[in-house]
Amino acid sequence: GDSVTQMEGPVTLSEEAFLTINCTYTATGYPSLFWYVQYPGEGLQLLLKATKADDKGSNKGFEATYRKETTSFHLEKGSVQVSDSAVYFCALSFHQAGTALIFGKGTTLSVSS
Amino acid sequence: DAEITQSPRHKITETGRQVTLACHQTWNHNNMFWYRQDLGHGLRLIHYSYGVQDTNKGEVSDGYSVSRSNTEDLPLTLESAASSQTSVYFCASSDGGGAAGELFFGEGSRLTVL
Numbered sequence: 412g413d414s415v416t417q418m419e420g421p422v423t424l425s426e427e428a429f430l431t432i433n434c435t436y437t438a439t440g441y442p443s444l445f446w447y448v449q450y451p452g453e454g455l456q457l458l459l460k461a462t463k464a465d466d467k468g469s470n471k472g473f474e475a476t477y478r479k480e481t482t483s484f485h486l487e488k489g490s491v492q493v494s495d496s497a498v499y500f501c502a503l504s505f506h507q508a509g510t511a512l513i514f515g516k517g518t519t520l521s522v523s524s
Numbered sequence: 525d526a527e528i529t530q531s532p533r534h535k536i537t538e539t540g541r542q543v544t545l546a547c548h549q550t551w552n553h554n555n556m557f558w559y560r561q562d563l564g565h566g567l568r569l570i571h572y573s574y575g576v577q578d579t580n581k582g583e584v585s586d587g588y589s590v591s592r593s594n595t596e597d598l599p600l601t602l603e604s605a606a607s608s609q610t611s612v613y614f615c616a617s618s619d620g621g622g623a624a625g626e627l628f629f630g631e632g633s634r635l636t637v638l
Binding site: 447452453454455456457460500511512513514515516517 | 557559564565566567568569572582614616626627629630631632
């Protein structure tokens, strides 16, 4: 079945370090891909998305590019801040209206000053 | 502002009791979803609804039920709570546009079954 695999965490970085969180997917067809972020004690919120191959989603300094050839959607940020400490979830869904998201297991990021 | 709210935010119950978690959204979204979040499993889909009177089972639906009598609400019921259902539950909604859309999440309901 369709699934999302994320790198295991936690990821611990110093402020201003470069961040990469790997995400690969298995799907029949061509899904839309998402990164959601969950700050402590809160629900998830959309960080960025890409709906077709080679699209780049970006928001708040984070970027991810939809790579069909490698079935990947890796999240990157050039310089992390303490405020980026959160759990990051990669997810996919299909273009049928309103289909549910399939999530990866999440990667915890901890940034220290 | 439109929002999605869950209640209660925290609940402790005993094995075998019936529990209902409420979810209310004011966006007038057709689509609503319930997920549970557990360490090592991420978010797993329990039930979802694409509109009034429509309900569908997700990946981990055993022991749970939902009903959709109006657009705004999708309550989640645990018929007979079990310790394995101790978790954090998230409700979400979306407008179900032509392409895959953004889900809007509530703040979660933490359920402990003793």
